[in-house]
Amino acid sequence: MREAVDDFAGHLAGVRNRSAHTVRAYVADVVSMLDHATRMSCTELADLDLGVLRSWLARQRTTGAARSSLARRAASARTFSAWAHRAGLLPTDVAATLASPKARRELPTVLRAEQAAALVEAPGRSAAEPDDTPGTAAPPDDTPGPAAPPAGPVPPAGPVPPAGPMPPAGPPDDAVGAAVLLRDRALLELLYGTGVRISEACGLDVADVDHSRRVVRVFGKGGRERTVPYGLPAQRALDEWLRDGRPVLAGPATRGALLLGARGGRLNPTTARRIVSGYAEAAGLPHTSPHGLRHSAATHLLEGGADLRAVQEILGHSSLASTQIYTHVSVERLRAAYRQAHPRA
Missing domain, CATH: 1.10.443.10 (Intergrase catalytic core)
Incomplete structure (x- = not known):
C-alpha cells in the first residue's frame, strides 16, 4: 500500500500539477484511510470497499472533524479511488458513490x-x-536591521592599528x-x-x-x-x-x-x-x-x-x-x- 501512496503522490504532483500543499493534504488523508482499512482487516488495496470508506468517515466525525474537513477527506478518497482503478490497483472505483457532508459556506469577512x-x-x-x-x-x-553599536566609555587615544580590507558597502x-x-x-x-x-x-x-x-x-x-x-x-x-x-x-x-x-x-x-x-x-x-x-x-x-x-x-x-x-x-x-x-x- 505504501508504494501505491507514493505513486498517487507522484500522480498529483506530476500529472495533475497540484501544489505541494494539496499533495500533502491528499496524501495524509489517504494514509489515514488506508490505516483505518488495515485495522478493519484489509490486507491489500483490492480489499478496499465502500463500507470501509464510510466507516472511516464516520470515525473521523466521531473524533470531532469539522464538516469542511470531512468533505475534503471524502474528496481525497474519491480522487485516490478513481486513480487506483485506472491504474489497475482496484477492480472497481469503490468511492465513486461516496457521499460527503456538505460543508457550511460562511460568508467571508470583507472590508468596506x-x-x-x-x-x-x-x-x-x-x-x-x-x-x-x-x-x-x-x-x-525577513531580515533584521543592523544592530546599534554597544554603549560604553570611549577608549583612550592610542596608535591606530592598520586598517584591513573594508567590506563592500550596502545601501x-x-x-x-x-x-x-x-x-x-x-x-x-x-x-x-x-x-x-x-x-x-x-x-x-x-x-x-x-x-x-x-x-x-x-x-x-x-x-x-x-x-x-x-x-x-x-x-x-x-x-x-x-x-x-x-x-x-x-x-x-x-x-x-x-x-x-x-x-x-x-x-x-x-x-x-x-x-x-x-x-x-x-x-x-x-x-x-x-x-x-x-x-x-x-x-x-x-x-x-x-x-x-x-x-x-x-x-x-x-x-x-x-x-x-x-x-x-x-x-x-x-x-x-x-x-x-x-x-x-
Missing part, C-alpha cells in the same frame, strides 16, 4: 471600500508621518526602509487591485507585468494561466517600486522576481501575510489577511456592477459556484435598492 483604501495607502502614510501615527511603520521584513538603512515601504505599497495595491492569491502575487516576475495594457499574467492553481487587469493606483505603486525600490533591494538571488524581501530574494508568502496584517492593525482595521483583501476585491467588483463570469475569470475560480459566495449584499445596499425601486418605499 474606505477601509480597503485606508489599508493600501497605509505604507505611504507611514513614510510621510511616522511621528503622528505611532505603530504604522512597515512591519518587520544605507534609510534607503532600504524607503524601498520596503514602496514594496509594501505595491504588494497591497496588487492584492486589492487584482484579487490574486498571496502565493500568486509572490510568484509574479517582472516579465509578467504588461505596463502598456495594465494587466498581469498570473499562474494559479493547477498551473492555470490567466490575465488580470489592474488600475491606475496599482500602476503608480508598481512604477515607483520598480524605479526607486526594487533596485535597492535587488541582489544575486533576485533573478526575475517582482516583489523582493529584504535579503533580495523573492518575497515569501509568510512575510507578505505579516505585512498585510501589520498594516491593518496599525490602521485600526479589523484583522485582515491577504485572502481578506481578495474577498474584499471580489465583493466590491460585484457591488460595482461587474458580471459574475468576469469576476470568476479575474479570481481564477474553476467553478462558478466558488464565485457565487460573493453575491451576498449588505443590508445598506439592499435598503438602497428597495428605496430606489419600490413604489411604496
Whole structure:
C-alpha cells in the first residue's frame, strides 16, 4: 500500500500539477484511510470497499472533524479511488458513490471600500508621518536591521592599528526602509487591485507585468494561466517600486522576481501575510489577511456592477459556484435598492 501512496503522490504532483500543499493534504488523508482499512482487516488495496470508506468517515466525525474537513477527506478518497482503478490497483472505483457532508459556506469577512483604501495607502502614510501615527511603520521584513553599536566609555587615544580590507558597502538603512515601504505599497495595491492569491502575487516576475495594457499574467492553481487587469493606483505603486525600490533591494538571488524581501530574494508568502496584517492593525482595521483583501476585491467588483463570469475569470475560480459566495449584499445596499425601486418605499 505504501508504494501505491507514493505513486498517487507522484500522480498529483506530476500529472495533475497540484501544489505541494494539496499533495500533502491528499496524501495524509489517504494514509489515514488506508490505516483505518488495515485495522478493519484489509490486507491489500483490492480489499478496499465502500463500507470501509464510510466507516472511516464516520470515525473521523466521531473524533470531532469539522464538516469542511470531512468533505475534503471524502474528496481525497474519491480522487485516490478513481486513480487506483485506472491504474489497475482496484477492480472497481469503490468511492465513486461516496457521499460527503456538505460543508457550511460562511460568508467571508470583507472590508468596506474606505477601509480597503485606508489599508493600501497605509505604507505611504507611514513614510510621510511616522511621528503622528505611532505603530504604522512597515512591519518587520525577513531580515533584521543592523544592530546599534554597544554603549560604553570611549577608549583612550592610542596608535591606530592598520586598517584591513573594508567590506563592500550596502545601501544605507534609510534607503532600504524607503524601498520596503514602496514594496509594501505595491504588494497591497496588487492584492486589492487584482484579487490574486498571496502565493500568486509572490510568484509574479517582472516579465509578467504588461505596463502598456495594465494587466498581469498570473499562474494559479493547477498551473492555470490567466490575465488580470489592474488600475491606475496599482500602476503608480508598481512604477515607483520598480524605479526607486526594487533596485535597492535587488541582489544575486533576485533573478526575475517582482516583489523582493529584504535579503533580495523573492518575497515569501509568510512575510507578505505579516505585512498585510501589520498594516491593518496599525490602521485600526479589523484583522485582515491577504485572502481578506481578495474577498474584499471580489465583493466590491460585484457591488460595482461587474458580471459574475468576469469576476470568476479575474479570481481564477474553476467553478462558478466558488464565485457565487460573493453575491451576498449588505443590508445598506439592499435598503438602497428597495428605496430606489419600490413604489411604496
